[in-house]
Amino acid sequence: MNLTRKRWRTLIACCFINLCLGSIYVWSVFAASMAEFLSTRNGVALTTADLAIVYTIANSVGPITMITGGSFNDKFGPKKVILTGGLMVGIGMIASGFATSVGALIVTYGLIFGLGLGMTYGTAVSTCMKFFPDKRGLIGGITTAIYGLGSVILPPIVTEIVAVTDAAAAFKIVGVAFLIIICGCSFFMEQCPADFVPDGWTPPAVAAGNKAENKNWKEMLKTPVFYVMLLLFTCGAFSGMMVISQASAVAANMVGMTAIMASTAVSVLAVFNAAGRILAGLLSDRIGRINTLSVASVLGIIGLLLLYMTGQGGYATFYIGIAGIGLSFGSFMGVYPGFTADQFGAKNNSVNYGIMFIGLAGAGYFGPSAMRKIYMAEGTYHGAFLVACAFAAAGLALTFVYRFFAKKKA
Structure with missing residues (x-):
């Protein structure tokens, strides 16, 4: 075979x-x-x-x-x-x-x-x-x-x-x-040869300045674009990590859902999270990684604003809001492995993506912590959605910063 x-x-x-x-x-x-x-x-x-x-x-x-x-x-x-x-x-x-x-x-x-x-x-x-x-x-x-x-x-x-x-x-x-x-x-995992090219596929011709070099982690850390990508990952994942951590509690306390309805809300969030990973991954192969991440950032902003406007009994805005956040978070998770390989080469992507993953770990720590502290201080989650919205907006801005560096490299 x-x-x-x-x-x-x-x-x-x-x-x-x-x-x-x-x-x-x-x-x-x-x-x-x-x-x-x-x-x-x-x-x-x-x-x-x-x-x-x-x-x-x-x-x-x-x-x-x-x-x-x-x-x-x-x-x-x-x-x-x-x-x-x-x-x-x-x-x-x-x-x-x-x-x-x-x-x-x-x-x-x-x-x-x-x-x-x-x-x-x-x-x-x-x-x-x-x-x-x-x-x-x-x-x-x-x-x-x-x-x-x-x-x-x-x-x-x-x-x-x-x-x-x-x-x-x-x-x-x-x-x-x-x-x-x-x-x-x-035992079914194989080591991929460095020069592997799938049968029937010809690598696209690209200008020398646009071709991804196989940078090791030290070389990656010396590039300004790495830090833009790291911050973008944190900003893009912030809302997802924040809402996922307490989705059931938000559904019960803010919207007034029963325990069964709240568990359904968690499942809805999970399904859109998973769907976003596949759809964004497929879309990014067609329109580009950074364009897909821009769309994901906008979806996150819309979802968070809808949650901010949600009150007791606001089922429609709540479900649409968490669907948007699920799609946004899933998009970042699905796109970033390929995004990192595109930028710094596939050869060292095991280590490079591991370092890039620190951006997600930061979102996983600060997102839930911010939500918990705001709820304890204000007795409501609404302020946390505005904080997350600011992060999502910063992520959208960073997609343009990335384009600046990419254009400069070209």
Whole structure:
């Protein structure tokens, strides 16, 4: 089987891996039952808010192993890196089932699982990027969309497991399943040769000044456009990370939805998030990455303004608003792997995209933190939507700054 055909097998393996990794979005399902379990065991009342630090750490440490794992991927190939990351993901979740304190959960889930997730996700996506130079936008959209779909497919499954057993047992069961799936899929991941060109595809002729050089991370950090792209990623992802973190609470407290309706709202957000990744990836192959990100920024601004205008019973504006934010956030997630490879070359994209991912980690920290602090200070979420709107507007402005540097380079 030649590489042009075999690359599809690699893509399928990547999709199964990323579906498992999307389980990080299921944390809220584990958290309520785990808080109850730890409270009963230790005789100290704990809430899901007390366990939020675990989720924050798991999200924040990912770029560390995306960068180091990317370096190992370039040297040793994706099989070994994903096998190692899969072991960390599975063992981290299984060990979380034996945790008896918040501190233990921070180590098992926050650190072991979180570091394994970053290593595995970064390597899987970057490997597919190298195999599909003819479809970078679409493949980036598909691989990241599958990751996002974990928030749609996995919650009902995990909820049922937790209902039948408890969070501790669910961690162990899911951990074993992920260990088998990710480690098994690692053997289907192939290292892409540096000179690979798919059969029947001719690389487009471009002017020498516009051709992406294969820059390493040190060379990338010396370019002004890297910092523009990093800030753009943060601004573009800010609203999505902010709203996703508390979508259910916003639906209940601001709109007056019931628990069932609020859970539906979370699913709507997840579906548009996933759809945005594929649609934007496909669109970016046709109209360009930066034009697609400009559209995504405008969608984010519109969605946030609609949420700002939403009050009790404002179902229509709420649903349209979160749909716009989901599409916007998904667009940034789907476009950025290919965007980074286009700008700095595919050869070192495993490491380069890992560093670029710091922009998303920044949004993941500051977005939810800003929303939580504003709500505590004002008793309403409306001010947070205006702050996020300012970030989205700044992102739109940065797309024009990027064009300035791109034109200057040409």
